[in-house]
Amino acid sequence: MQKIGVFVCWCGSNIAATVDVQAVSDALAKEPGVVFSTNYQYMCSQAGQDMIQEKIREFGLTGVVVCSCSPRMHETTFRKTCEKAGLNPYMVEIANIREQCSWIHKDKETGTEKAIILGRAAIAKVQLNAPLTAGQSPVVKRALVIGGGIAGIQTALDIADAGFPVDIVETKPTIGGKMTQIDKTFPTLDCAACILTPKMVDAAQNENINILSYSEVEAVKGFVGNFSVTIRRKARFVDETKCTGCGLCTEKCPQKKVPNEFNLGLDNRRAIYIPFAQAVPKVATIDPNYCTMLKTGKCGVCSKVCTAGAIDYQQKDELIEREYGAIVAATGFNPISMDKFDEFAYSQSPDVVTSLEFERLMNAAGPTGGTLLRPSDGTHPHTLVFVQCVGSRCDGGEKGKPYCSKICCMYTAKHAMLTREKYPDTDVYVFYIDVRTPGKNFDEFYRRAVEEYGVHYIKGMVGKVVPENGKLKVQASDLLGGQQLHIDADMVVLAAAIEPDKSARPLATMLTASMDTNDFFTEAHPKLRPVESPTAGVFLSGACQGPKDIPETVAQAGAAASKVIGLLVKDHLTCNPCVASSNEMMCNGCSACEKVCPYGAITYIDKDFRGPNRTTLRRRVAQVNPAVCQGCGACTVACPSGAMDLKGFSNAQIMAEVDAICK
Amino acid sequence: MQERVKAKAIELLESGVCDRVLGWKAGEFFYDVTPAVFTSREEIEKEFVFGPFCGANMSKYLIAESRKEGKKVGAFLKPCDTYSFQQLQKEHRIWRENVYAVGVQCEGMCDIEALKAAGIKGILGAEGSGDTLTVHTLYGDKSVERKAVLAERCACCKSKKLLGCDEIVGEQGEELESARFEQVAKLEAMTPDERFAFWRGELSRCIRCNACRNVCPACSCEKCVFDNPNSGIENKAASNSFEENLFHIIRAFHVAGRCTDCGECSRVCPQHIPLHLLNRKFIKDINELYGEYQAGADMDTRPPLMNFQMDDPEPSVVHERGSDQ
Numbered sequence: 001m002q003k004i005g006v007f008v009c010w011c012g013s014n015i016a017a018t019v020d021v022q023a024v025s026d027a028l029a030k031e032p033g034v035v036f037s038t039n040y041q042y043m044c045s046q047a048g049q050d051m052i053q054e055k056i057r058e059f060g061l062t063g064v065v066v067c068s069c070s071p072r073m074h075e076t077t078f079r080k081t082c083e084k085a086g087l088n089p090y091m092v093e094i095a096n097i098r099e100q101c102s103w104i105h106k107d108k109e110t111g112t113e114k115a116i117i118l119g120r121a122a123i124a125k126v127q128l129n130a131p132l133t134a135g136q137s138p139v140v141k142r143a144l145v146i147g148g149g150i151a152g153i154q155t156a157l158d159i160a161d162a163g164f165p166v167d168i169v170e171t172k173p174t175i176g177g178k179m180t181q182i183d184k185t186f187p188t189l190d191c192a193a194c195i196l197t198p199k200m201v202d203a204a205q206n207e208n209i210n211i212l213s214y215s216e217v218e219a220v221k222g223f224v225g226n227f228s229v230t231i232r233r234k235a236r237f238v239d240e241t242k243c244t245g246c247g248l249c250t251e252k253c254p255q256k257k258v259p260n261e262f263n264l265g266l267d268n269r270r271a272i273y274i275p276f277a278q279a280v281p282k283v284a285t286i287d288p289n290y291c292t293m294l295k296t297g298k299c300g301v302c303s304k305v306c307t308a309g310a311i312d313y314q315q316k317d318e319l320i321e322r323e324y325g326a327i328v329a330a331t332g333f334n335p336i337s338m339d340k341f342d343e344f345a346y347s348q349s350p351d352v353v354t355s356l357e358f359e360r361l362m363n364a365a366g367p368t369g370g371t372l373l374r375p376s377d378g379t380h381p382h383t384l385v386f387v388q389c390v391g392s393r394c395d396g397g398e399k400g401k402p403y404c405s406k407i408c409c410m411y412t413a414k415h416a417m418l419t420r421e422k423y424p425d426t427d428v429y430v431f432y433i434d435v436r437t438p439g440k441n442f443d444e445f446y447r448r449a450v451e452e453y454g455v456h457y458i459k460g461m462v463g464k465v466v467p468e469n470g471k472l473k474v475q476a477s478d479l480l481g482g483q484q485l486h487i488d489a490d491m492v493v494l495a496a497a498i499e500p501d502k503s504a505r506p507l508a509t510m511l512t513a514s515m516d517t518n519d520f521f522t523e524a525h526p527k528l529r530p531v532e533s534p535t536a537g538v539f540l541s542g543a544c545q546g547p548k549d550i551p552e553t554v555a556q557a558g559a560a561a562s563k564v565i566g567l568l569v570k571d572h573l574t575c576n577p578c579v580a581s582s583n584e585m586m587c588n589g590c591s592a593c594e595k596v597c598p599y600g601a602i603t604y605i606d607k608d609f610r611g612p613n614r615t616t617l618r619r620r621v622a623q624v625n626p627a628v629c630q631g632c633g634a635c636t637v638a639c640p641s642g643a644m645d646l647k648g649f650s651n652a653q654i655m656a657e658v659d660a661i662c663k
Numbered sequence: 664m665q666e667r668v669k670a671k672a673i674e675l676l677e678s679g680v681c682d683r684v685l686g687w688k689a690g691e692f693f694y695d696v697t698p699a700v701f702t703s704r705e706e707i708e709k710e711f712v713f714g715p716f717c718g719a720n721m722s723k724y725l726i727a728e729s730r731k732e733g734k735k736v737g738a739f740l741k742p743c744d745t746y747s748f749q750q751l752q753k754e755h756r757i758w759r760e761n762v763y764a765v766g767v768q769c770e771g772m773c774d775i776e777a778l779k780a781a782g783i784k785g786i787l788g789a790e791g792s793g794d795t796l797t798v799h800t801l802y803g804d805k806s807v808e809r810k811a812v813l814a815e816r817c818a819c820c821k822s823k824k825l826l827g828c829d830e831i832v833g834e835q836g837e838e839l840e841s842a843r844f845e846q847v848a849k850l851e852a853m854t855p856d857e858r859f860a861f862w863r864g865e866l867s868r869c870i871r872c873n874a875c876r877n878v879c880p881a882c883s884c885e886k887c888v889f890d891n892p893n894s895g896i897e898n899k900a901a902s903n904s905f906e907e908n909l910f911h912i913i914r915a916f917h918v919a920g921r922c923t924d925c926g927e928c929s930r931v932c933p934q935h936i937p938l939h940l941l942n943r944k945f946i947k948d949i950n951e952l953y954g955e956y957q958a959g960a961d962m963d964t965r966p967p968l969m970n971f972q973m974d975d976p977e978p979s980v981v982h983e984r985g986s987d988q
Contacts, residue, residue, distance in 0.1 A: 588884050591754060
């Protein structure tokens with residue numbers, strides 16, 4: 001039998017106003033096992049804590065029940081208090097008589113009765129508490145960053161600067177991500193490549209950073225501090241160590257008709273290619289879908305012209321396995337497909353483009369060399385219509401996305417402003433639902449577009465775009481003017497909503513990290529833990545967590561890096577001792593627990609047990625990795641045999657609480 | 664069919680694929696056919712039967728048999744047995760590599776009580792395939808329509824499909840449109856008091872012989888919670904006069920989502936309690952709340968109660984629905 005002390009807190013008048021604290025401490029004094037019961041004004045104050053410690057020593061208490069606020073508030077406080085007095089911290093139970101009682105009851109009588117019941121339940125639980133000791137697990141001092149866009153690069157640079165090795169896994173042949181395709185950045189209008197490429201070079205030169213480009217994460221095992229990751233290095237048919245990036249092969253390759261994804265298909269590249277001049281690593285890659293040599297075995301031009309002898313048509317995908325202490329997801333975003341928005345005639349006219357395509361048409365390294373020309377006939381456009389919220393803020397989510405893509409208002413203002421700056425003879429219309437420009441110097445930027453550059457901002461949506469005689473007939477509503485507008489435009493630019501990259505969903509499954517309905521990674525806490533995934537050791541950087549502009553992405557990337565560094569500096573991690581464990585004698589190996597475990601903490605082993613008459617029985621049994629288990633208890637409910645139990649919240653303890661409440 | 668099955672059993676032994684075969688042999692009476700392990704041609708020729716009373720589901724025996732040393736165990740499985748067979752593999756209970764599974768097409772198993780109820784006296788035996796059974800009686804042979812004397816579970820057979828077998832004797836069948844939820848719907852239509860009275864009437868006959876638990880393929884725990892004093896369930900089932908009620912209700916909860924509706928629980932109940940109705944209620948609810956799901960129908964889907972999907976109904980929906988009835 002435990003010797004239990006009960007400490008009822010008034011919380012000033014927070015509890016005492018609607019709960020008769022004296023009656024509660026008197027009633028609980030009569031419970032079995034209770035040797036001391038009292039009440040006090042502020043149990044969390046130094047005086048209150050001193051009293052608890054004094055009574056632990058005086059009565060030799062083996063268990064403590066504090067009737068006070070939510071355990072989210074002061075459970076840690078009271079555990080530490082008791083630990084200092086020599087009691088195991090897990091012998092403390094909190095009865096929440098504030099949030100779950102005094103704050104929701106007006107009548108003192110019912111409040112008091114409920115407080116007594118809650119106290120009784122906590123006492124019943126403490127009776128079955130056992131001292132728990134937290135274990136430790138080692139930390140591999142290396143981080144993995146998945147995605148080599150600006151988010152991944154910044155995270156990797158910050159981690160590397162702290163002295164830890166980092167691997168960047170990027171699925172494309174080069175790092176840099178979406179930012180490489182952008183022309184200018186808002187609100188300062190500096191060139192994206194000019195600020196990004198130095199960072200790419202930094203990453204390439206940093207001794208602590210290892211770039212695995214043209215690679216994908218294949219499998220993830222393990223847990224915080226001890227991940228084991230299988231990475232597929234896709235065959236690029238070029239020896240990275242030999243290729244000098246001279247680009248001769250990309251000029252001589254006879255296969256010229258490959259849509260160039262870097263310019264979003266607005267022009268063509270060769271079957272062997274370097275995505276753009278400042279690519280990192282600057283290594284050629286053969287596209288196996290188009291290479292004549294790989295498809296028919298006849299050609300070999302690139303191999304002949306390569307002076308370095310880097311071409312290797314026999315190259316195979318390679319699987320490498322590495323250990324990491326922390327993983328950062330930085331998988332980024334893509335504009336959504338315009339298939340479902342045919343009212344804007346995207347599929348019918350090449351002069352209807354998305355904003356990202358527009359970036360390429362404005363960019364000096366783009367298909368038009370930086371001169372804005374209509375893709376259809378290469379003429380100079382005079383009237384441009386920008387449509388905002390294409391697929392963003394859609395109700396129902398059938399057609400588009402329910403969320404605001406956040407960056408479109410600003411880049412559309414940027415596009416409109418740049419067009420007017422470069423080509424003052426143009427008429428530029430922007431159709432919007434709302435203009436959302438919070439952010440440092442953002443609203444000033446938008447106002448400049450309207451006031452200084454004379455961009456026509458019209459509140460209302462475009463209903464229909466019809467290509468006719470080389471023009472685009474735009475029908476739109478002007479909500480403030482209360483009229484229908486008909487504009488003969490030369491180009492229409494659609495601010496397509498952004499969505500998480502398709503690789504995010506399978507990656508989340510591998511990482512057992514949670515996602516929301518839109519496939520954005522979920523944070524551990526939307527306000528207080530914004531860069532951590534609920535899965536320990538997995539961190540979030542950039543637009544994979546939600547739509548973000550570049551400054552926000554970089555800020556979040558740095559924040560994720562600081563969390564990773566905080567993890568990697570530790571030699572050992574202290575585990576939460578309130579974890580599940582399986583009783584091997586009862587486990588039948590059915591996998592129910594493994595299926596429901598959201599953290600991948602449960603594995604199975606075949607284990608030999610002694611059977612009757614000196615026989616050996618081999619059985620499949622569950623094993624819980626205490627470093628991964630977060631103590632959610634899903635497995636204890638799923639286990640049909642009752643073999644799974646949660647330390648500190650055992651089935652017996654919970655049943656005892658229920659029984660005490662129902663008494 | 665009996666001869667083809669016997670021949671296959673002998674072939675499995677003599678070809679060296681298996682060193683033992685799991686099949687049926689006649690018990691004390693011709694209709695209480697029991698599962699048995701055969702190890703020789705002689706035993707098979709003498710004792711092996713396959714006929715209208717071979718209701719026993721062989722899959723559960725494979726948990727222990729597949730773990731034994733030696734060659735593979737041969738097993739004859741009827742369509743509904745193969746659902747349990749697959750479900751037990753999904754739960755990693757059967758070691759598949761040690762089993763040679765032979766699917767046997769089934770025409771529906773008969774219920775001796777139905778034969779008696781049909782007014783046939785002095786029954787000595789029954790056999791035959793197809794729509795008509797020949798019943799041997801003290802007063803000579805009589806023929807009876809199979810449909811009239813089928814066991815309830817076979818009268819509303821859910822599937823004749825043989826799943827996951829190494830080989831098949833007879834024709835492969837199809838999933839059937841079954842009226843198996845009609846009785847459950849009748850129970851749902853009752854008022855709570857009527858339903859309580861119905862189940863009190865049925866469950867109070869329980870003698871806690873544990874036959875239902877022992878035969879159930881889903882009841883394959885190493886140690887049953889009812890045998891475990893630490894589970895906290897033993898004394899729940901024993902409290903007040905509700906002992907038997909809670910035993911069966913707890914058991915139904917334990918097998919929910921894993922029960923393939925093989926109907927063995929009701930077949931073996933010496934008190935003729937329609938225990939399968941509890942399980943069918945769960946299956947019907949799962950189908951309605953989470954979409955059609957047949958336990959054991961495949962090897963890879965995740966059972967709805969062990970899975971989470973964003974469009975799962977909220978607990979409040981389940982709760983409201985429960986309070987409607």
